[in-house]
Amino acid sequence: MEERRTKEGRMNLTVYIMALVLICRCAGDASSDLAKLHSDFFTWRMSDRPIVATYRDVHKYDDQLEAFTLDMFDVRKRRADELSARLKNITVADLKKSDMINYRILDDQLSTYIAGYPWRMYQYLTPVNFLDGPQHEASYMAENLPFSTRGDFENYIVRLQKMPEKMSQYMTLMRKAIQLNRTNHLVSMNRLKGQFDKLNVSDPTQSVFYLPFNNTLAKSNVPEGDRHGLRQRGSAAVELAVQAYMNLSHFIQQEYLHHTRPNIGISSLDGGLEFYEACIRWYLSVNMTAQEVHDIGLREVDRIVGNMQKIMTKQNFNGSVSEYFNMLRTDPSFTFKSANDILKEYRHQIHDIIQKTLPTMFVNMPDLPIVVRPMSYDGPVGTYSTGAADGSRPGIFWANVFRPNKTVNFTTMVLTLHEAIPGHHLQLSYSMTANTPNFRRKMEYNNLFRPPFAFPEYLSYIEGWALYAESLGEELGVYRDDYELMGRYSFEILRACRLVVDTGMHAMNWSRDEAIQYLRNYTAESLNNIIIEIDRYITLPGQALAYKIGEIKIWELRRKAEEKLGDKFDIREFHSVVLESGTVPLNVLEDLVNDWLDTYPVTTPRPESPICGGTQVMARHVWVVMVILAAVTASRLY
Numbered sequence: 001m002e003e004r005r006t007k008e009g010r011m012n013l014t015v016y017i018m019a020l021v022l023i024c025r026c027a028g029d030a031s032s033d034l035a036k037l038h039s040d041f042f043t044w045r046m047s048d049r050p051i052v053a054t055y056r057d058v059h060k061y062d063d064q065l066e067a068f069t070l071d072m073f074d075v076r077k078r079r080a081d082e083l084s085a086r087l088k089n090i091t092v093a094d095l096k097k098s099d100m101i102n103y104r105i106l107d108d109q110l111s112t113y114i115a116g117y118p119w120r121m122y123q124y125l126t127p128v129n130f131l132d133g134p135q136h137e138a139s140y141m142a143e144n145l146p147f148s149t150r151g152d153f154e155n156y157i158v159r160l161q162k163m164p165e166k167m168s169q170y171m172t173l174m175r176k177a178i179q180l181n182r183t184n185h186l187v188s189m190n191r192l193k194g195q196f197d198k199l200n201v202s203d204p205t206q207s208v209f210y211l212p213f214n215n216t217l218a219k220s221n222v223p224e225g226d227r228h229g230l231r232q233r234g235s236a237a238v239e240l241a242v243q244a245y246m247n248l249s250h251f252i253q254q255e256y257l258h259h260t261r262p263n264i265g266i267s268s269l270d271g272g273l274e275f276y277e278a279c280i281r282w283y284l285s286v287n288m289t290a291q292e293v294h295d296i297g298l299r300e301v302d303r304i305v306g307n308m309q310k311i312m313t314k315q316n317f318n319g320s321v322s323e324y325f326n327m328l329r330t331d332p333s334f335t336f337k338s339a340n341d342i343l344k345e346y347r348h349q350i351h352d353i354i355q356k357t358l359p360t361m362f363v364n365m366p367d368l369p370i371v372v373r374p375m376s377y378d379g380p381v382g383t384y385s386t387g388a389a390d391g392s393r394p395g396i397f398w399a400n401v402f403r404p405n406k407t408v409n410f411t412t413m414v415l416t417l418h419e420a421i422p423g424h425h426l427q428l429s430y431s432m433t434a435n436t437p438n439f440r441r442k443m444e445y446n447n448l449f450r451p452p453f454a455f456p457e458y459l460s461y462i463e464g465w466a467l468y469a470e471s472l473g474e475e476l477g478v479y480r481d482d483y484e485l486m487g488r489y490s491f492e493i494l495r496a497c498r499l500v501v502d503t504g505m506h507a508m509n510w511s512r513d514e515a516i517q518y519l520r521n522y523t524a525e526s527l528n529n530i531i532i533e534i535d536r537y538i539t540l541p542g543q544a545l546a547y548k549i550g551e552i553k554i555w556e557l558r559r560k561a562e563e564k565l566g567d568k569f570d571i572r573e574f575h576s577v578v579l580e581s582g583t584v585p586l587n588v589l590e591d592l593v594n595d596w597l598d599t600y601p602v603t604t605p606r607p608e609s610p611i612c613g614g615t616q617v618m619a620r621h622v623w624v625v626m627v628i629l630a631a632v633t634a635s636r637l638y
């Protein structure tokens with residue numbers, strides 16, 4: 001037996017080596033075709049999204065703005081078709097193994113975009129809502145575009161001068177939306193007046209657009225003699241941009257608001273239900289119907305309420321979930337004394353509690369630094385922005401410390417697990433140090449009105465992982481008492497409720513009040529937050545489903561691996577398979593796990609191997625998407 005097996009083994013090995021030689025010979029061609037293709041793709045995307053290009057350190061288009069015209073829909077679709085045809089021409093079997101996943105992801109990028117084309121004339125026609133739009137971009141640009149050379153300032157002035165054209169393009173799109181009866185609901189638009197009013201200044205030097213010409217210019221290396229002229233021309237350009245913005249605001253108030261759609265549900269539009277299911281596919285990167293998502297939501301809410309009930313019973317509390325959290329929220333012994341106390345607590349959790357436990361579940365962890373800093377504006381409870389892949393700039397967990405005496409102490413741990421480790425910081429550290437080409441490493445981000453006619457960015461993987469990290473906290477043993485466990489469940493149930501109410505409103509005729517009541521019944525949120533949450537779901541159909549569905553998919557794959565491998569299952573290996581390829585869509589993640597299981601233990605990640613990518617030089621603005629999402633967002637997009 002032994003003898004024969006060995007011989008067969010040798011035979012197979014010989015065949016294998018011969019095959020390898022063959023593969024290697026053509027792999028060169030196929031792989032270099034692919035490399036050329038994804039480099040063409042990346043170049044096209046950057047030229048098409050000039051501001052994204054600037055944030056990604058591609059500086060060829062620094063004086064340009066994106067075109068928002070109807071004819072561009074077809075131009076872009078044709079370009080995507082062309083690239084897709086070239087991709088289909090590559091023989092997959094000829095690719096190097098390491099290129100397979102790049103192939104899959106480029107294919108997913110292009111085919112998802114092309115599949116979104118039929119839906120271009122829906123939400124895309126209204127590129128402004130209370131969560132996203134030029135009113136939020138203004139300060140973001142002023143604070144985040146590079147301003148060190150004279151050229152940077154000149155380019156910025158040219159971009160400001162192009163704002164009238166951009167706003168006029170927006171108005172044309174929005175008039176088309178009115179004509180087609182495909183407008184947003186009032187709740188997506190009625191906060192805009194206040195947001196635009198803040199930008200309405202008569203003295204241009206008081207405008208946020210003018211910020212770069214003040215301190216930034218004073219500190220730059222632009223020669224002293226050039227500064228005055230720049231300020232003067234800057235001021236004129238700012239004045240023009242402000243007027244253009246006010247024109248748009250005026251148009252929204254005087255024209256668009258008279259035509260907002262009467263029903264909150266996107267399914268009330270012609271083709272709306274199909275549009276919604278296309279959004280679900282875009283956000284989740286798996287095929288699911290609204291009904292399937294809704295049913296999963298109901299089951300999850302039930303399950304989590306059961307978990308909460310056990311603790312409440314143990315604590316002799318007789319009321320409902322929302323009564324329980326009301327009680328804790330109004331008890332001052334559960335809140336913080338100062339901003340500094342909050343920061344100290346987060347740092348303690350990361351460095352003294354969670355960090356130590358991670359080696360039991362992870363290997364090959366990229367050792368990138370993380371720090372906790374106070375958020376400069378009163379935004380969400382927490383956000384995360386990535387640092388540099390070489391560690392020269394740390395990842396940052398931004399904590400909202402504006403209201404210590406309203407910040408409860410039992411949801412800080414779950415937030416740390418989500419934003420910092422093993423959530424966004426750890427996952428994105430793997431992503432940044434994975435050896436991936438530009439089109440994956442510097443993926444474009446999307447404005448929230450674009451999907452599903454947009455290139456996907458795999459929110460269900462990124463947020464699914466962070467929610468999975470919240471649940472790992474239990475296995476890591478870092479929740480210190482039942483209150484913190486209740487805090488964890490309160491975060492989880494909000495994400496489960498979203499599956500119910502998002503599908504409820506967009507596919508099942510639920511009213512806004514029903515949806516509000518549902519969140520009041522089952523979540524720990526204040527009424528004010530609940531209303532903003534619900535209006536967010538009305539505005540962005542399907543977006544909020546990504547978190548829970550992504551987490552469920554990761555758990556499903558883990559259960560499958562546990563069952564298949566039995567005693568041999570090693571949680572550290574599983575996590576390596578999920579994280580080491582970088583950010584991927586859920587369907588590719590599923591294939592990665594299946595491949596690993598089918599060929600176990602051959603493809604198992606080797607714990608002793610050093611981490612890859614240590615020598616890679618990374619651009620500064622990679623993953624600025626996380627910051628942007630946070631910066632443009634009035635509510636808590638977590």
Ligand SMILES: *[C@@H]1O[C@H](CO)[C@@H](O)[C@H](O)[C@H]1NC(C)=O
Binds near residue numbers: 089
């Ligand atoms: C596909 O490959 C064939 C053969 O090399 C070539 O003639 C054809 O132009 C290619 N098509 C595309 C879309 O690149």
Ligand SMILES: *[C@@H]1O[C@H](CO)[C@@H](O)[C@H](O)[C@H]1NC(C)=O
Binds near residue numbers: 179180181
């Ligand atoms: C839009 O709705 C109006 C009023 O209901 C109707 O008269 C018009 O035909 C609709 N337009 C389109 C393009 O469906």
Ligand SMILES: *[C@@H]1O[C@H](CO)[C@@H](O)[C@H](O)[C@H]1NC(C)=O
Binds near residue numbers: 205206207208210214
């Ligand atoms: C720019 O500086 C001027 C003069 O110091 C000041 O009045 C103005 O408020 C500043 N503008 C902004 C946007 O900070």
Ligand SMILES: *[C@@H]1O[C@H](CO)[C@@H](O)[C@H](O)[C@H]1NC(C)=O
Binds near residue numbers: 165167241243247
């Ligand atoms: C604002 O709108 C008016 C009227 O449509 C137009 O004449 C003017 O050029 C616009 N101004 C800017 C700065 O876009």
Ligand SMILES: *[C@@H]1O[C@H](CO)[C@@H](O)[C@H](O)[C@H]1NC(C)=O
Binds near residue numbers: 197200246247249250
């Ligand atoms: C901007 O402010 C001016 C002066 O207060 C006002 O006349 C104008 O209507 C405002 N513009 C908009 C669009 O609200």
Ligand SMILES: *[C@@H]1O[C@H](CO)[C@@H](O)[C@H](O)[C@H]1NC(C)=O
Binds near residue numbers: 587
């Ligand atoms: C998802 O559904 C669409 C439309 O029914 C179908 O064309 C597509 O192949 C499906 N994709 C997957 C991954 O099942």
Ligand SMILES: *[C@@H]1O[C@H](CO)[C@@H](O)[C@H](O)[C@H]1NC(C)=O
Binds near residue numbers: 318
């Ligand atoms: C809890 O509820 C049960 C059943 O409704 C009731 O009998 C009991 O008195 C309640 N206990 C407290 C402490 O309120």
Ligand SMILES: *[C@@H]1O[C@H](CO)[C@@H](O)[C@H](O)[C@H]1NC(C)=O
Binds near residue numbers: 333
């Ligand atoms: C939060 O406050 C409560 C009440 O003072 C206390 O019992 C609990 O230990 C605190 N939790 C943490 C994690 O500090």
Ligand SMILES: *[C@@H]1O[C@H](CO)[C@@H](O)[C@H](O)[C@H]1NC(C)=O
Binds near residue numbers: 406
């Ligand atoms: C909370 O802090 C604010 C601002 O410091 C203060 O005005 C308010 O009275 C405090 N509330 C409570 C309940 O201590």
Ligand SMILES: *[C@@H]1O[C@H](CO)[C@@H](O)[C@H](O)[C@H]1NC(C)=O
Binds near residue numbers: 508
């Ligand atoms: C939603 O309401 C519309 C109009 O009242 C009706 O035609 C449709 O069948 C309803 N859909 C569901 C799922 O109840």
Ligand SMILES: *[C@@H]1O[C@H](CO)[C@@H](O)[C@H](O)[C@H]1NC(C)=O
Binds near residue numbers: 514515517518521
């Ligand atoms: C909220 O809870 C109440 C009382 O348990 C129940 O009657 C009602 O149906 C619930 N509402 C929703 C929208 O689930």
